[in-house]
Amino acid sequence: MARILNPGTTAPDFTLRVTPDQNLTLSELRGQPVVLAFYPADWSPVCSDQMALYNEVLPEFQKHRAELMGISVDGVWCHAAFAKDRRLHFPLLSDFHPKGTVAQTYGAYRESEGVCERALFVLDSEGTIFWSYCSPIAVNPGADGILEALEELSKQESTHGRVESTSHSK
Amino acid sequence: MAVLKVPVTANDHIQGDKNAPITLAEYGDYECPHCGRAHPIVKAVQRHFGKQLRFVFRHFPLTQIHLHAEAAAETAEFAGAHSRFWPMHDLLFENQQRLGLPLFFELAKGLGLSSSELRSALETGQYAPKVRADFLGGIRSGVNSTPTFFINGRRHDGTYELEDLVQDIEAELLEMKVAPG
Numbered sequence: 001m002a003r004i005l006n007p008g009t010t011a012p013d014f015t016l017r018v019t020p021d022q023n024l025t026l027s028e029l030r031g032q033p034v035v036l037a038f039y040p041a042d043w044s045p046v047c048s049d050q051m052a053l054y055n056e057v058l059p060e061f062q063k064h065r066a067e068l069m070g071i072s073v074d075g076v077w078c079h080a081a082f083a084k085d086r087r088l089h090f091p092l093l094s095d096f097h098p099k100g101t102v103a104q105t106y107g108a109y110r111e112s113e114g115v116c117e118r119a120l121f122v123l124d125s126e127g128t129i130f131w132s133y134c135s136p137i138a139v140n141p142g143a144d145g146i147l148e149a150l151e152e153l154s155k156q157e158s159t160h161g162r163v164e165s166t167s168h169s170k
Numbered sequence: 171m172a173v174l175k176v177p178v179t180a181n182d183h184i185q186g187d188k189n190a191p192i193t194l195a196e197y198g199d200y201e202c203p204h205c206g207r208a209h210p211i212v213k214a215v216q217r218h219f220g221k222q223l224r225f226v227f228r229h230f231p232l233t234q235i236h237l238h239a240e241a242a243a244e245t246a247e248f249a250g251a252h253s254r255f256w257p258m259h260d261l262l263f264e265n266q267q268r269l270g271l272p273l274f275f276e277l278a279k280g281l282g283l284s285s286s287e288l289r290s291a292l293e294t295g296q297y298a299p300k301v302r303a304d305f306l307g308g309i310r311s312g313v314n315s316t317p318t319f320f321i322n323g324r325r326h327d328g329t330y331e332l333e334d335l336v337q338d339i340e341a342e343l344l345e346m347k348v349a350p351g
Contacts, residue, residue, distance in 0.1 A: 060306070087235065
């Protein structure tokens with residue numbers, strides 16, 4: 001298994017395609033927690049699909065004002081078809097060209113297969129990795145770890161008395 | 171190892187002897203084809219272990235990919251409020267190919283329940299909080315696909331084939347005999 005970036009590390013910034021004509025830059029999301037879910041490929045079987053599961057948990061992530069993003073090496077058109085089929089309500093980023101570059105900077109790329117690991121990162125509102133986890137590639141890691149990390153993060157940020165005044169509209 | 175974070179209580183739908191040494195809990199979705207396949211297997215497991223096992227079913231609908239799953243779960247809860255949970259549960263899985271409002275009303279009527287009451291319960295989302303609570307409890311317990319089974323609170327990571335479930339339950343029974351309490 002790859003050695004993914006540890007908590008305390010600044011999350012490497014990136015700009016990736018999110019739709020055929022739109023990019024998304026990580027640093028633009030400062031001011032709120034971010035969940036990055038690297039996954040090997042679109043179109044895994046429906047009842048065990050990690051992205052379909054996160055789609056159902058989305059309201060819980062939003063309670064923590066967290067923005068969820070899925071990342072794989074699939075192309076934007078593939079992502080668009082997958083998101084439509086599964087009725088996903090969060091963005092899928094395309095680490096397609098040069099392939100896997102962003103995943104590599106997070107230590108979440110499997111060179112042998114040419115796909116992303118199943119690696120999860122929760123970033124705090126300043127873009128520092130607060131929690132990370134790499135699941136065996138065939139195992140859907142579920143959402144419990146992410147939720148626990150977001151709760152812990154909310155607790156810490158409120159005890160530090162941080163008030164986020166910036167709001168980012170989509 | 172993933173464990174059941176929400177203990178089984180009287181608020182659950184429980185089938186079988188309440189003093190049974192084995193509690194088999196399933197997180198399932200009435201529209202999931204795997205849960206449909208697992209349904210007769212669960213029945214076989216229940217027959218196999220008889221009074222040694224009680225079965226608990228909790229909802230885990232993937233509502234965005236299974237468009238009838240939420241309403242089906244709420245229909246089962248509606249039936250449950252009238253003490254008809256298990257017959258409705260069986261009928262929903264047995265008629266999985268026909269899930270939808272016409273079927274839900276037909277099944278309700280067949281069980282002697284009011285289809286207009288069911289309609290209003292579905293429209294107002296009367297049982298949605300119960301279904302969501304089941305789902306979130308599942309998420310907390312590491313449910314990552316349907317069906318997911320827990321044997322005495324420990325997630326069963328094998329398949330839902332009969333031999334696999336029986337084997338894991340027998341191992342659990344053996345462990346309890348070796349180390350009572």
